Amino acid sequence: MIRPADEIDFSLIRVRGTEVNYYIVCPRKLWFFSHGIEMERTSDRVALGRLLHEESYPRAHNREIMIDNLLRIDFNESTGTIHEIKLSRSFERAHVYQLLYYIYYLKNKGAERLTGVINYPKSKRVQRIDLTPENEAELERILAGVREIKSSQKCPPAKYTRKCRKCSYEELCWR
Numbered sequence: 602m603i604r605p606a607d608e609i610d611f612s613l614i615r616v617r618g619t620e621v622n623y624y625i626v627c628p629r630k631l632w633f634f635s636h637g638i639e640m641e642r643t644s645d646r647v648a649l650g651r652l653l654h655e656e657s658y659p660r661a662h663n664r665e666i667m668i669d670n671l672l673r674i675d676f677n678e679s680t681g682t683i684h685e686i687k688l689s690r691s692f693e694r695a696h697v698y699q700l701l702y703y704i705y706y707l708k709n710k711g712a713e714r715l716t717g718v719i720n721y722p723k724s725k726r727v728q729r730i731d732l733t734p735e736n737e738a739e740l741e742r743i744l745a746g747v748r749e750i751k752s753s754q755k756c757p758p759a760k761y762t763r764k765c766r767k768c769s770y771e772e773l774c775w776r
């Protein structure tokens with residue numbers, strides 16, 4: 602259990618949102634990323650995602666804020682909503698838990714009742730996200746998994762799945 606009494610130990614929950622996302626997509630991907638092996642800069646898919654983020658979302662009421670030099674979020678103060686923009690729904694569970702992590706982290710800093718919205722501009726889909734006792738418990742399990750992979754000296758073995766076709770590390774694992 603992460604939370605002793607009413608106090609949270611931030612050293613246990615301080616990870617990057619991307620790390621939560623990658624843990625769900627593939628622990629090996631998280632291991633690469635958290636050990637300084639980054640392929641995102643050369644990935645067309647990641648570049649496309651960034652472009653989408655910059656151009657396709659109406660940000661008039663949002664502002665990008667940096668929390669604890671760790672989390673960069675798009676925040677709408679008037680609605681208390683954190684926004685994420687994603688290219689496709691292929692890794693929906695990873696997107697959901699990445700956003701839940703932001704809400705969870707801020708909740709533990711005292712910001713109650715925040716919600717999240719994931720926009721998929723290409724499919725014009727909007728998904729609303731709320732932190733519940735159930736998904737919070739699952740998130741804490743995920744964070745324990747993230748910590749374990751990050752502290753491991755050994756890279757998890759490659760296992761080919763259809764996720765590999767869209768992964769920026771595909772070349773490293775399979776060519």
Ligand code: SF4
Nearest residue numbers: 627630765768771774
């Ligand atoms: S290519 Fe496949 S096995 Fe390798 S990191 Fe990506 S998802 Fe994981």
